[in-house]
Amino acid sequence: MNYNWNWGIFWDQTPDATGTYFGSLMSGLQVTILLALCAWFIAFVMGSLIGIMRTLPARWAVFVGNAYIEMFRNIPLLVQLFIWFFVIPELLPGDLGIWIKQLRNGPFIAAMLGLGFYMSSRVAAQITAGINALPKGQRMAGTAIGLTTWQTYRYILLPLAYRIIFPPLTSEFLNTIKNTAPALTIGVLELTARARSMQEFSFQVFEAFSAAAAIYLVLSAVVTIVMRMIEKRLAIPGFSGGK
């Protein structure tokens, strides 16, 4: 291969002279992490609400929950991002739409909402599965000592369900991190976008993308290790979860 390796490229200045390529990748990493955390917050809150709704006795609650999940699960993430970014501001009443379009971090907000709601449908599915995996008698036992439905969820079902689904929730969080990358299409300067522009300006294809890949690997390794530690702390002696 007559490819000109240049691993020193990371210390060169970027064309816009705001710092080195390394610095540029790092700021991309920051955006990736921030976006993932914000989106995860939405995903976790909305996912929990919808996931719990789907386990309630009320038919309408189950229906609304199912409809929510189907809607966000069956449209590609990229299309959802475009809708949040290009379409929703258009559909809002005049002034509000214009104001939103002029927001400086409009792309970030659109990506946060798009990714958050997209992931919330997956989180919701996990929460429902976790609650349904509990022995039916647990709900009854809670009810039998006089707890209300809300109290039964609060003190019995949710603490157990969240523990059971901790591993799949961890991988959904990892997916959230990976799914920040498509946000580059609406102009969020996250890690992949930074690698892409480094490649564009420096022509060092391998260095740019393998550095980004390595950063993603490290990031997911760190998250995995931290989550394992939390999981161990949360583990209950003698309880392995589920039916």
Place this chain on the structure above:
Amino acid sequence: MFSNFDYDVIWRSLPYLFQQGMVFTLTLTAIATVFGLILGTLIAMMRLSSSAVLSGFAVSYVNLMRSLPLVLVIFLFYFLMPYVGQWIIRADQPVQVGAYASTIVTFTLFEAAYFSEIMRAGIQSVPRGQVMAGYAIGLNYREVMRHVVLPQAFRNMLPVIFTQTIVLFQDTSLVYVLSITDFLGAASKVAQRDGRLTEMYLFAALVYFVICFTASFFVKRLQKRISIIR
């Protein structure tokens, strides 16, 4: 709010959207599914084999692919492949592979990692007792695999494979980053050209929704049928 909605732009661009865009989307989905499954099966078998080298390679490959965003992998392979091609055929110049061929290779390699995990989980979902029982009536390893484990494993993983294919179908929209005319790419080009982003993106969402919703409805039915048999 939909008062100045231009349905005509959708109507006019239908042939372009479907005959070009959707055809490529479906082709890519089909090819990546078929080859991804084949490659995925190989990787799963490597992973479950007793050779530490093979299984180590399989584990690393799967973990690597599953830790990276697909968008990054699309870029990486797109820029990498000319050099790999050059190296393989010992050419003087990087080989022009082109965005289309590159995405097909990318999706196959990427999805193979996911399919192999489905395969592995399916095979491991068959209880050890079944293998024992197979040996107990005198079958050998191949026969146990062929007649006892794989038929049960396949049944367990069939719905998951279809679900993954639906995910893959949605993921193909990411080829947008290489300006390829898949369904979303086509919709987006019309949207930009005619300044009709609202109509085109909502229409694209609707089309994806209808296809994925219908497909996952049938997968759910299949899942129910299978779980009754079991």
Place this chain on the structure above:
Amino acid sequence: MPMITIEKVSKWYNPQFQVLKNCTTTVEKGEVVVVCGPSGSGKSTLIKTVNALEPVQEGTIMVDGLNVTTMKKDLPKLRSRVGMVFQHFELFPHLKIVENLCLGQTIVLGRSEDAAQAKAMKMLERVGLTAHAQKYPGQLSGGQQQRVAIARALVMDPICMLFDEPTSALDPEMINEVLDVMVELAKEGMTMMVVTHEMGFAKKVANRVIFMDAGEIVEDAQKDDFFGHPRSDRAQHFLSKILSH
């Protein structure tokens, strides 16, 4: 006034499947009533209707003079006063034994943490498990878990106790430790409705025996009458099978 009155209760799981057919019986204060019958005859369903864990479509159920079939808002309060013990214990696996016993006391009865703890330890002593207070349910044997489950019901100062096959999920050597606790309760005058196939227990402490089959109460007799000369063929058949081993 009886403690529990079940009157003309019918229940359907779906239009084709009637699980309870016009069931009527009463449990007096201080009485111990054993419910037996083949598997699937509706025993669990019947006993769960008493604290409205299962709704019914027809009939009325009164507990301590209160109609539980029409009650809505006060159900949690009532349930807290009706102790229930399940076949599979249903201890809360994420809570320590003592926390299992405190949960209902603090949340439903509004007792202070200290009072609840004291009461919990008292009941644990009673079932002989003080040493396990700080363990989790998964660390106890089945028999121990079921005794904790009984204690969890007792800390609420129940006016009556419902048992749904409390020993049928246990290994044989653990059955007696649970039955002993129940016998003692019965002797103290606790009102009890017990679904069980332990006929030794029935002979020892029951006042009456109810025999169910296919959703019906086929026989409802004083203990001696039931074991002496059951009137129905079905009950005779059931008894001959169950007593032969």
